[in-house]
Amino acid sequence: MNGPRVEEQLRVVGRRINGLSVLSSGMLVVCMLVVVGLVTADLFYLASKDLPPAAIGKLFTARSVVRAMKLSLVTSLGTLVLVTLTATPAGYALSRFRFPGRALVNALVDVPIFLPPVVVGVSLLAFFGFGLGGSIKQALSGVGISLVSWIGIVLCQYVMTMSYGIRSIKAAFDAAPRDLEHVAYTLGCSPWQAFWRVSLPLARPGVLAGCILVWARGIGVFGPLMVFVGTGPRVQVMPTMMWLELSVGNIEVSLAIALIMLVMAGTGLTAVHFLLRDRSLP
Amino acid sequence: MNALEVVDLTLHAGSFAVQDISLTVGEGEYFVLMGMTGSGKSLLLKAVCGLARISRGQVRLHSRDITGLEARFRNIGYVPQDGGLFPHLDVLRNILFPLTVAGTKPAAARAAVEGIVASLGLEKLLARSVAYLSGGERQKVALARALARRPELLVLDEPVCALDEPTRRDTCRELRRVQKEFGVATVHVCHSRDEAALVSDRVGVMCEGRLLEIGTLEELTTRSDHGAVQRLLNWD
Secondary structure (H helix, E strand, C coil): CCCCCHHHHCCCCCCCCCHHHHHHHHHHHHHHHHHHHHHHHHHHHHHHCCCCHHHHHHHHHCHHHHHHHHHHHHHHHHHHHHHHHHHHHHHHHHHHCCCCCHHHHHHHHHHHHHCCHHHHHHHHHHHCCCHHHHHHHHHHHHCCCCCCCHHHHHHHHHHHHHHHHHHHHHHHHHCCCHHHHHHHHHCCCCHHHHHHHHHHHHHHHHHHHHHHHHHHHHHCCCHHHHHHCCCCHHHCCHHHHHHHHHHCCCHHHHHHHHHHHHHHHHHHHHHHHHHHCCCCCC | CEEEEEEEEEEEECCEEEEEEEEEEECCCEEEEEECCCCCHHHHHHHHHCCCCCCEEEEEECCEECCCCCHHHCCEEEECCCCCCCCCCEHHHHHHHHHHHCCCCHHHHHHHHHHHHHHCCCHHHCCCEHHHCCHHHHHHHHHHHHHCCCCCEEEEECCCCCCCHHHHHHHHHHHHHHHHHHCCEEEEEECCHHHHHHHCCEEEEEECCEEEEEECHHHHHHHCCCHHHHHHHHCC
């Protein structure tokens, strides 16, 4: 048996068009117009410059743009892996365990979401300026690893996106009934097995959606990068490059990067909706 | 030998406590635990299954002390009120779950549950998503899954309370038939005398965390002088 259940196909008695449906649908259209308007404005601006097609193509394929795109992709995917590996158990712990200070931990997890991004960059500079952080930086330098590299970019993206990851993954585990873990125990599962075979598969759509949101957020990180790794050619990701091009009046290149980022974000969010379309749950 | 022995069991859950419970369930016996909502029946079942830590007392399964044993090592088949089926697995995978966890090869696991599936008439449902099962079907699948590991004790927490009256009666008869077929001692929680009459060998009545009386349904109905027992057994 497949397809929507009988209950999902029922329609309540009454007018389908009412004040609430008009207001909410209207607001939905307004929100869509904002997104569509932004993309259209970028396209129209580029078109208004009367650039030959070859020149427009070059905006998207210039070596520096491709390099920034590659670096953005690699670092954001690295960040995604790191956040997934750490936020999944952390989100599970916040969802399942009751412990003293849980409310404080819950609040601390959200701090990076509320901090201005530049503060994160300054804090990272401070952390690696002395004490334990300073020792780590020195040790890394000793083996030829500089933080002003893709490592620093991943670090900034990680700090900026970790909270989103934990928050989304916690919500996904909250929605997976704890009772089913208990049933799994009685069927012979260890806590690990219950996690892998029951809780994680049940939370999977939410976890994956959280991961993609983390990736989309990570690829757009800008403020902390400017402070922590700077704007050197080896550390220019798309947002950094866009800002640099804009600051020298090269708006066409900025718009080309903006369009690339819009396409990437659109692809990511389409993937979220595809993954959230769960076929097994009622 | 008794299948289950509960000795002086006490457990606390917030301000509520299940206190000084002692009972035995014989080999192959169908024991029904009755009581009003909030009397502590489900809590007691969870303690027996290892899902609630007890403060005092002992739980023995076939004379083996399992008080400190994790739920996974107890070999007790547990069916919660809503069946507790895993929504991400189809019916067959739900039934095979305990065998898969134990590392049984797929063909051997399938062969091991064939008799249970046939006995409960689940052959046509095996490929179905559990989201599309009726209440009665859910309980049968949950029962099949609980039996797949050949448990030493079957624990059913209000397994038919959400079903309509005819389905409830049919499911109760089915439960009793299957229980006899597999010869497994069973503890069944409910609050309906009719349900108890359909399945029970003996009945225990709980009230406010205490086990008031144990006996056959007839004995309790006719001879009990406990007000709470009389109220529960004679109200419908």
